[in-house]
Amino acid sequence: MAVDYDSKEFLKSVDAHWRAANYLSVGQLFLMDNPLLKHDLKASEVKPKPIGHWGTISPQNFIYAHLNRVIKKYGLDMFYIEGSGHGGQVMVSNSYLDGSYSELYPEIQQDEKGMAKLFKRFSFPGGSASHAAPETPGSMHEGGELGYSLSHGTGAILDNPDVIAAVEIGDGEAETGPLAASWFSDKFINPIKDGAVLPILQINGFKISNPTIVSRMSDEELTKYFEGMGWHPYIISAYNGGEFDGYKDHMQVHEEMAKLMDTVIEEIKAIQKNARENNDETLPHWPMIIFRVPKGWTGPTTDLDGNPIENSFRAHQIPIPVAQDDMEHKDMLVDWLESYKPAELFDENGVPTELVTADNVTGDSRMAVNPITNGGGDKAKRLNLPDYRKYALEFDQPGSVEAEDMTEWAKYLNEIAELNPDNFRGFGPDETKSNRLFKFIDEQKRQWEGSVHTPNDENLAPSGRLIDSQLSEHQDEGWLEGYVLSGRHGFFATYESFGRVVDSMLTQHMKWLRKAKEQYWRKDYPSLNFVATSTVFQQDHNGYTHQDPGILTHLYEKNRPDLIHEYLPADTNSLLAVSQKAFTDRECINVLVTSKQERPQWFSIDEATKIANHGLSYIDWASTDQNAKPDVVFASTETEPTMESLAAIDILHKNFPEMKIRYINVIDVMKLMNTTDNPEAISDKEFEELFPTDVPVIFAWHGYKAMMQSIWFGRNRSNVHIHCYEEEGDITTPFDMRVVNELDRFHLAKDAVLSMPEYAEKSAGFVAEMDRLLAKHHQYIRDNGKDMPEVTEWKWTGLK
Missing domain, CATH: 3.40.50.970 (Thiamin diphosphate (ThDP)-binding fold, Pyr/PP domains)
Incomplete structure (x- = not known):
């Protein structure tokens, strides 16, 4: 009836x-x-x-x-x-x-x-x-x-x-x-x-x-x-x-x-x-x-x-x-x-x-058991990922090729969208073009149901795989959370500093994941991928207000490395390699900090894959220790810290060819935590092998000092010299942003020799030369409005 x-x-x-x-x-x-x-x-x-x-x-x-x-x-x-x-x-x-x-x-x-x-x-x-x-x-x-x-x-x-x-x-x-x-x-x-x-x-x-x-x-x-x-x-x-x-x-x-x-x-x-x-x-x-x-x-x-x-x-x-x-x-x-x-x-x-x-x-028509609310239920599909290696940049010598990491990454994202036409989306607050995801915008279009006026408008369509036409970080993060919690995949790319607008939303999502994992009946969720770009160390048009890498510290303080991963790739190939990992991760938040600026490319795709899979790696071509105990260890994350570290190593090698230098590139900073706080971190044995206890470490870090100090404190290590963002900034040249925060090659090289007693005693002339170059830089940018040739024309020529 x-x-x-x-x-x-x-x-x-x-x-x-x-x-x-x-x-x-x-x-x-x-x-x-x-x-x-x-x-x-x-x-x-x-x-x-x-x-x-x-x-x-x-x-x-x-x-x-x-x-x-x-x-x-x-x-x-x-x-x-x-x-x-x-x-x-x-x-x-x-x-x-x-x-x-x-x-x-x-x-x-x-x-x-x-x-x-x-x-x-x-x-x-x-x-x-x-x-x-x-x-x-x-x-x-x-x-x-x-x-x-x-x-x-x-x-x-x-x-x-x-x-x-x-x-x-x-x-x-x-x-x-x-x-x-x-x-x-x-x-x-x-x-x-x-x-x-x-x-x-x-x-x-x-x-x-x-x-x-x-x-x-x-x-x-x-x-x-x-x-x-x-x-x-x-x-x-x-x-x-x-x-x-x-x-x-x-x-x-x-x-x-x-x-x-x-x-x-x-x-x-x-x-x-x-x-x-x-x-x-x-x-x-x-x-x-x-x-x-x-x-x-x-x-x-x-x-x-x-x-x-x-x-x-x-x-x-x-x-x-x-x-x-x-x-x-x-x-x-x-x-x-x-x-x-x-x-x-x-x-x-x-x-x-x-x-x-x-x-x-x-049945499943009950709102309390609708599969949508449980990670999409059994209908949720895993992401079909292309081979990231075919988008790799090739070069004979590290640093010989320059490219924009986000521009190259967009080609990879575009194929992901092609392979997953109803299961993958990008979100952003009207910054996607500024963040140089050109291929993704051009091919996948911005979803927009309002009127369109060509040629005044560009890449708008009623259906698209990108939603970035509302200037609201809250909306982007909220849409992505809803998309991910219902079993689909995607990313949210925004200016690094304005990721802070939604850092509490990320915390709430982390709390949800933590409690959901405790429920036997909850399906697992795809990763939520948060891309922080237009980073602190180059803000040509924007200046001090746009300089804040604090989202890294905010999420690190949650002390849940099982739920929060922070990846800081140094170049395109590293970004591609770690993306494969990020997009296949489950039930976590991945923060990817990456540059959109044209930068030297350092690592082959095989090297980048090794670094991404392990979180960090010894780089032999940038080291002179020949696997023996070094005099000093350089380590770096992300783009500018890596470039400046390698430039500092180059300076030191030319001035002190006998100095035994070791270089470690780090993508996953959580791998440096102690194994009590992060069971996935590298072992004490490996940590000691990479960073010997009595050897000074010059760490070029993208974020704030307190976070990295906490990590090294957890390893009971104090002889690390952290160079990072020190809340110094303005509208200035790219290199000057590093100088005012003492994350430039001259400060790094100077700190390295002063950290080694055997070199500090005989390095007065070298320190004076570094100070002279810093003074020259200071005057040069005020006279010319651009960085001096010693910086812009520097190329990696090799150490061997």
């Missing part, structure tokens, strides 16, 4: 599902036992310290129940993103009701004992989180740090044409910069090849202790705002009139929401049908829902002093004072729970009644 999903009888099941979810949500806040209130509530059955939030819960449970209805009615492939902060009970409660929670956690069954366990474990030591954390079925967005819900939802539906992301957005979250920027996401959703996002803005009026801005805007203002942003907004209200004029009957709101949900789903389907049947990629006006509803809806109405709780900021967290050692007002809790009529919702054994389960979705 066909089900009439529009009937009042079915809406009673939707209402029962909502009430059951609310009951479970309140129980998770307060109770440890007696989940069905079969006897008088005892102190031992209440949590010692209830932890969690209530304000957003009931409205979200309402939304979830209605999404279930349209999934059933229209056969949708839909998942849910919970944008409001602190709504952990929502997805737990609803997944428990549809049975998926018990499938993933078989110790928690749909009965009285299981319900008691469910209640106790919420926000409890050894239990579940107060957010939609990785242990929450159906979640791919925790929502602890607000602002990324719509970006994550959009990233997940790219190249998933049959999927709808129902993204609940809190009105507090809507005030954040990233969320405000993400309303532009519709401009990048192709109605033929991508799925759809349904934003549902929950306006419950209050944040922690303040009103929300959008709640004090009129319906007319909200409509004009979102229409101006390109959306088709629909407003539904649970209030009789204004937000302080009382509430509608719940069944009336159910009827209105059911009709509205049907309208927006049919509108999405109509947009996609027209686009796909008529090959019409015109930017549509996607629908969205604005839901005006009281904060703390269906909860306690007033506190002990008569102040409003429901429809007030006071509903935000734990709204009533009930705890194990504070049972005076337990009747408030009991009355609250019994207001949901639990006898209609659960039988005497705690099993949800048929009235409730009629609104349940089944």
Whole structure:
């Protein structure tokens, strides 16, 4: 018998599902036992310290129940993103009701004992989180740090044409910069090849202790705002009139929401049908829902002093004072729970009644087990990578060929996109051309659904493998996270200094990975690849504001080298070799710091592969120690530190041909950590072989000193001289950027001889010559506006 999903009888099941979810949500806040209130509530059955939030819960449970209805009615492939902060009970409660929670956690069954366990474990030591954390079925967005819900939802539906992301957005979250920027996401959703996002803005009026801005805007203002942003907004209200004029009957709101949900789903389907049947990629006006509803809806109405709780900021967290050692007002809790009529919702054994389960979705159509939210499920495809070696640069002598690493890398990226036409994307904040990924832009195009004006515009197309036309690092990182968390692959390339704009997002992603790995039922995820270029040591047009390599330090401080890798290749071949590793990595963040400037090319593809695979390597052609104990060890990472180290070695060899010099190139700095902190680091034995204890090390490092000092401290080594970015900069010449930070060849060479007593005593003339060249440089750039020929015309001529 066909089900009439529009009937009042079915809406009673939707209402029962909502009430059951609310009951479970309140129980998770307060109770440890007696989940069905079969006897008088005892102190031992209440949590010692209830932890969690209530304000957003009931409205979200309402939304979830209605999404279930349209999934059933229209056969949708839909998942849910919970944008409001602190709504952990929502997805737990609803997944428990549809049975998926018990499938993933078989110790928690749909009965009285299981319900008691469910209640106790919420926000409890050894239990579940107060957010939609990785242990929450159906979640791919925790929502602890607000602002990324719509970006994550959009990233997940790219190249998933049959999927709808129902993204609940809190009105507090809507005030954040990233969320405000993400309303532009519709401009990048192709109605033929991508799925759809349904934003549902929950306006419950209050944040922690303040009103929300959008709640004090009129319906007319909200409509004009979102229409101006390109959306088709629909407003539904649970209030009789204004937000302080009382509430509608719940069944009336159910009827209105059911009709509205049907309208927006049919509108999405109509947009996609027209686009796909008529090959019409015109930017549509996607629908969205604005839901005006009281904060703390269906909860306690007033506190002990008569102040409003429901429809007030006071509903935000734990709204009533009930705890194990504070049972005076337990009747408030009991009355609250019994207001949901639990006898209609659960039988005497705690099993949800048929009235409730009629609104349940089944199988993988349940939002709690939608494969999209679990790394794409079994349909997720591994990346098909070309042979990176065919893009290698060839040369007879190290340093004899110059090239732009990013320009060459773009050719490799282009073939990856060709081999993975629906599984690989690049993202950037209008910097991709500046970052010189020319081949990738020219061939793969920028996805852009707005109008195009040629020749004023360039490389814009309705469908493309690059999205870089919005100047928002938050959007790029959010889209990439959504894309990766749903099982696909990609990269985000940006100016190194402005990677700091999203470093907290990277931290949140790392936290997600860490917790997800602990869940047996979670699939693994592709790596998230963050490319930091336009680096600190050459900012021709930009200057001091664009000079900050601190993202390396920020992520290193997490002390999770299993989840965070930092790669600093010195040239094109090194970048190609380490890219193969980065793109095949799983469940980690890879930071690739690479130059876009024309630079000497040092390592053959075989050498580069060896360095990339091991993380670092002895370079014989740049060493004079002949595998004996050296007088000094030079080590470097990335482009400019490597070039200056090799130039310093060249200077030293010409002045002190008997000096035994060893050179080590480092791509993976984490390999230098001690093996306690990083089990994948090189062994103590190998470390001692490369860097003998009593031999000074001149380390030319791309980032800040404190990070590298920490690494060497972990090896119990103090005779390392770190040359790095010292927060000195300006608009100046490329070489001067190195000089002001003492990362240039003259400072390196001078420091090397002064670090060796046997040379320091006889090197006064050499030190004076280095100082003379530095003084000459200082004057030369002020007279000529460019670097002196001694620097620009230097070539590596070999040591043997």
